[in-house]
Amino acid sequence: MDTTVEQLYGSKVRKYFEVHNVVYKILTLETTEETKSMELVLHILEEVHKFGLDRRTEPIIAIGGGVCLDSVGLAAASLYRRRTPYIRVPTTLLSYVDASVGAKNGVNFCNCKNKLGTYTPPIATFLDRSFIQTIPRRHISNGLGEILKMAIMKHKGLFELLEKHGKYLLDTKFQSRNGLACHGDAALTTTRLAIQTMLEELAPNLWEDDLDRLVDYGHIISPELEMKVLPSLMHGEAVNIDMAFMTYVSHDIGLITSEEKNRMVQCMRNLELPVWHKGCSLQLIKKALAERFKHSGGKLRLPLPTGLGTAGMS
């Protein structure tokens, strides 16, 4: 469990386990992008070993943001006795809509983002939006970056929801409230649509054999950028800068109209996401594109918007 989550929710979680007569041990972890490494994974493995876990009947439960889910996932899913069942409990908006879905886990290595990892799905993911009420506003924006990715690529209705309710969702931290009819249950609808569109993209291609992935939108330049300027940009912020850049590319090559481009960039701004960073130099962009080329079968395979909620590969 992430240390901040432990401080906020540890006593509730303990009570829950005790009521259900669960034999458990909570291991608290400093999970940040800087600590997301094999050292952290080895530390988790040592503790799991000391606990004497029976992998046939006792799952490991990861409770925290994306860094916690990814690191525990790698330790449990693939390394401890080759495979140990694990459950994801995402506690940030970004991990709720993105790291909760799919099979991937991984840690940073040699200053490269998620360079070591595997594709091993959890046995379950438990979604509880109430955790999100304690995350800072900037972290809500961070998660909105990944929701916006799915909206621009696949779902015009989701994009319009973000245009209309984005500020409200930021203000209310994705908690469902009664009495504000004009917003309906925007938190529930938005997160459902985001996860559903994410599942539609990931499920048929869990092992990423097909390299043409729309979910890579925002993930071409951002890995390079995020690691270079660490810790100044959060994951979803770096993703958004990449998306903003690619939106301009799309417009320049005639795939989207000026109005569509402006609506996309305006929506990013309304969600309080950065659209540029001084570390995003031409040199960095070229390096990131060269990496992409190398790992994508000799093609760039850029997912680019072709409208609001539609996309193609270029």
Ligand SMILES: NC(=O)c1ccc[n+]([C@@H]2O[C@H](COP(=O)([O-])OP(=O)(O)OC[C@H]3O[C@@H](n4cnc5c(N)ncnc54)[C@H](O)[C@@H]3O)[C@@H](O)[C@H]2O)c1
């Ligand atoms: N495996 C995947 O498919 C996948 C998908 C998307 C992102 N990721 C990874 O997820 C990571 C980013 O995840 P993140 O944005 O959740 O960041 P994070 O895990 O670093 O968490 C951010 C901060 O939020 C705090 N926190 C967590 N839950 C909280 C709560 N309920 N209340 C208050 N504070 C809380 C944590 O202590 C931490 O400091 C990146 O490393 C990215 O690579 C993985």
